Amino acid sequence: xxxxxxxxxxxxxxxxxxxxxxxxxxxxxxxxxxxxxxxxxxxxxxxxxxxxxxxxxxxxxxxxxxxxxxxxxxxxxxxxxxxxxxxxxxxxxxxxxxxxxxxxxxxxxxxxxxxxxxxxxxxxxxxxxxxxxxxxxxxxxxxxxxxxxxxxxxxxxxxxxxxxxxxxxxxxxxxxxxxxxxxxxxxxxxxxxxxxxxxxxxxxxxxxxxxxxxxxxxxxxxxxxxxxxxxxxx
Amino acid sequence: xxxxxxxxxxxxxxxxxxxxxxxxxxxxxxxxxxxxxxxxxxxxxxxxxxxxxxxxxxxxxxxxxxxxxxxxxxxxxxxxxxxxxxxxxxxxxxxxxxxxxxxxxxxxxxxxxxxxxxxxxxxxxxxxxxxxxxxxxxxxxxxxxxxxxxxxxxxxxxxxxxxxxxxxxxxxxxxxxxxxxxxxxxxxxxxxxxxxxxxxxxxxxxxxxxxxxxxxxxxxxxxxxxxxxxxxxx
Numbered sequence: 001x002x003x004x005x006x007x008x009x010x011x012x013x014x015x016x017x018x019x020x021x022x023x024x025x026x027x028x029x030x031x032x033x034x035x036x037x038x039x040x041x042x043x044x045x046x047x048x049x050x051x052x053x054x055x056x057x058x059x060x061x062x063x064x065x066x067x068x069x070x071x072x073x074x075x076x077x078x079x080x081x082x083x084x085x086x087x088x089x090x091x092x093x094x095x096x097x098x099x100x101x102x103x104x105x106x107x108x109x110x111x112x113x114x115x116x117x118x119x120x121x122x123x124x125x126x127x128x129x130x131x132x133x134x135x136x137x138x139x140x141x142x143x144x145x146x147x148x149x150x151x152x153x154x155x156x157x158x159x160x161x162x163x164x165x166x167x168x169x170x171x172x173x174x175x176x177x178x179x180x181x182x183x184x185x186x187x188x189x190x191x192x193x194x195x196x197x198x199x200x201x202x203x204x205x206x207x208x209x210x211x212x213x214x215x216x217x218x219x220x221x222x223x224x225x226x227x228x229x230x231x232x233x234x
Numbered sequence: 235x236x237x238x239x240x241x242x243x244x245x246x247x248x249x250x251x252x253x254x255x256x257x258x259x260x261x262x263x264x265x266x267x268x269x270x271x272x273x274x275x276x277x278x279x280x281x282x283x284x285x286x287x288x289x290x291x292x293x294x295x296x297x298x299x300x301x302x303x304x305x306x307x308x309x310x311x312x313x314x315x316x317x318x319x320x321x322x323x324x325x326x327x328x329x330x331x332x333x334x335x336x337x338x339x340x341x342x343x344x345x346x347x348x349x350x351x352x353x354x355x356x357x358x359x360x361x362x363x364x365x366x367x368x369x370x371x372x373x374x375x376x377x378x379x380x381x382x383x384x385x386x387x388x389x390x391x392x393x394x395x396x397x398x399x400x401x402x403x404x405x406x407x408x409x410x411x412x413x414x415x416x417x418x419x420x421x422x423x424x425x426x427x428x429x430x431x432x433x434x435x436x437x438x439x440x441x442x443x444x445x446x447x448x449x450x451x452x453x454x455x456x457x458x459x460x461x462x463x464x465x466x467x468x
Contacts, residue, residue, distance in 0.1 A: 005430055005431050005432070005437060006428045006429070006430065006431060007260060007428065007429045007430065007431050010260070010391070010428060010429045011391055012253070012256075012257070012388070012389045012390070012391055015249070015253070016253035016256065016257075016389065017253075017389040017390060019246070019249070019250035019251075019253035019254060020253060020254055020257045020385060020386060020388075020389035021280070021284060021386065021389070022246075022250065023246070023250075023254045024284045024287050024382050024385070024386060025284075025287050026241060026244070027287075027289070029289055041463050041464045041466070041467050042467050044464060044467075045464060045467030045468055046255070048446060048450055048468065049446060049468075050255060050258045050259075052444075052446045052449065053258050053259050053261075054381070055261070055263055055381075055384070055396065057398060058435065058440070058441070059433055059435035059436060059440060059441045059443075060441065061441075061443075061444045061449070063449060064449045064450070064451065064455075065449055065450050065451070066450075066451050066452075066453070066454065066455060066457070067450060067451070067452050067453070067464065068453055069452065069453060070453045073453050073454070084366070084367045087366065087367075088363075088366040088367065091361045091366055092361060092363075100363065103363075105364075118455075124441060127325045127326060129322075129326075129334065129337075129435070129440065130339075130398045130399060131398070132318070132321065132322040132325055132399060133318045133321075133322065133398070133399055133400060133401055133402075134398045134399075134400070134402065136370075136373070137398050139370070139374075140373075140374075140377045140380075140418075140419075143374045143377040143378060143381075144377060144378075144380070144381045146374075146378070147288070147289075147377075147378045147381040147382065148258050148381065148385075150289070151254060151258070151382075151385065152254060152255065152258060154246070154254075155246045155250065155251040155254035155255070156246070156251060157244070157245055157246055162289065164291060164364045164365070164367070164368045164371050165364060165366060165367055165368075166367060166368070167367055168367075168368065175453075175454050175455055176454040176455040176456075176457070177455045178455065181455070184374070185374075194240045194241065194244060195240070195241045195244045196239055196240065196241065197239050197240060197241050198239070199293055201292065201293035201363070202293060203239060206292070206293060206363065207292070207293045207294065207295075207358060209295075210286075210295045212282060212283060212286045215286065215295070215297060215298045215299055216282055216298070216299050216300075216301060217298065217299075217300050217301070218300075218301050218303065219300070219301070219302055219303060219304045219307050219409075220300065220307070220409050220410040221298075221300060221352075221409055221410040221411045221412065221415070222410075223300070223410070229275050230275045230278060230279060230301065232275070233275050233276045233278075233279030234279055234282065234283075
């Protein structure tokens with residue numbers, strides 16, 4: 001171990017730690033609060049650098065980022081969303097369908113830009129360190145890049161919304177993405193009028209927040225032990 | 235919009251923003267620097283709360299977290315890693331295989347605990363808002379939970395290493411996870427002697443860091459325009 005390989009300023013202070021938690025707890029999936037204000041290039045570059053510093057399996061860095069500013073391109077993406085969303089609405093019945101149709105689920109045109117995150121599964125060759133037994137690890141690396149970008153955006157007071165109600169092949173067609181490249185996420189990105197206190201689907205009564213204690217077990221699946229002191233803190 | 239739905243302290247200050255970036259940039263996949271020091275329950279609970287605040291498709295919160303403290307269980311997981319790692323090493327040839335065999339790729343027993351993150355794909359029913367057209371969105375939600383936990387750990391000066399060289403069915407067997415539940419990640423979690431300046435695979439010469447500018451394009455796939463001022467900041 002050479003000394004220059006070691007971080008010399010490794011420790012986080014309590015205020016720094018608390019800023020990270022505040023970012024994690026106050027991140028929202030933004031759909032309806034976007035402002036048209038442009039994002040300065042140096043700010044956008046910081047978001048992309050944050051994404052690029054995500055963990056990647058075998059250090060393959062399989063992601064690419066298409067920054068979509070052109071309104072005509074974003075209009076094409078919104079049309080692809082609308083086609084998928086009509087199909088999606090029909091999959092719900094009765095009252096759920098009524099709630100679904102009232103929800104605003106994207107801000108593709110209102111936000112000043114989109115970022116499409118993709119995964120090049122053949123980057124660095126067919127055998128990838130760490131992907132030998134869990135074959136989706138490269139996709140998961142690209143998802144980590146999305147989450148890094150999302151959190152960095154929140155710290156920049158910028159909102160992000162992940163549009164998943166869209167066919168991958170429609171995204172490929174509008175953005176000229178080859179068939180060999182896997183789209184992972186289309187993100188709407190922009191400053192916002194405000195951030196919501198809670199997830200919109202929670203406020204709308206779609207589903208409640210699960211108690212964390214229901215999701216945690218000790219040493220094995222559903223190995224809950226109510227006497228374990230960890231549960232006092234969940 | 236009711237006023238109590240709006241975050242009253244939404245804006246991040248510059249020092250808060252910089253703490254988030256420092257966390258993102260200094261997160262490492264830790265394998266060899268774990269200390270045996272126990273993680274206090276209230277700290278562990280904070281990491282789990284951070285994971286639980288990840289975005290989830292349709293607010294389904296599909297994740298569960300198995301906290302593995304028992305050394306016998308962790309020894310079983312290490313045996314499963316070793317079996318997979320022998321197979322993995324044989325997939326590389328010549329000099330790459332020699333480098334591979336020298337790399338330390340996990341800290342399952344050295345770290346005082348593991349956290350297995352899983353995804354319950356049938357939670358909240360078969361039709362999930364936002365998963366209608368991108369069927370892996372629930373898996374991606376669980377990956378976002380992993381990345382939240384990883385970043386929160388870094389802000390707590392705790393190291394995390396993602397063990398992906400392991401068969402999912404071996405993880406299921408050791409931890410009693412039903413066949414219907416998808417394991418996403420086995421994480422080694424513990425305080426560390428130090429954090430490394432760079433990813434180990436970069437320092438070991440396995441692969442270089444890609445220039446971010448190679449990964450960014452404008453408005454369409456490989457739509458690079460070198461005159462775009464964004465590239466001055468990448």
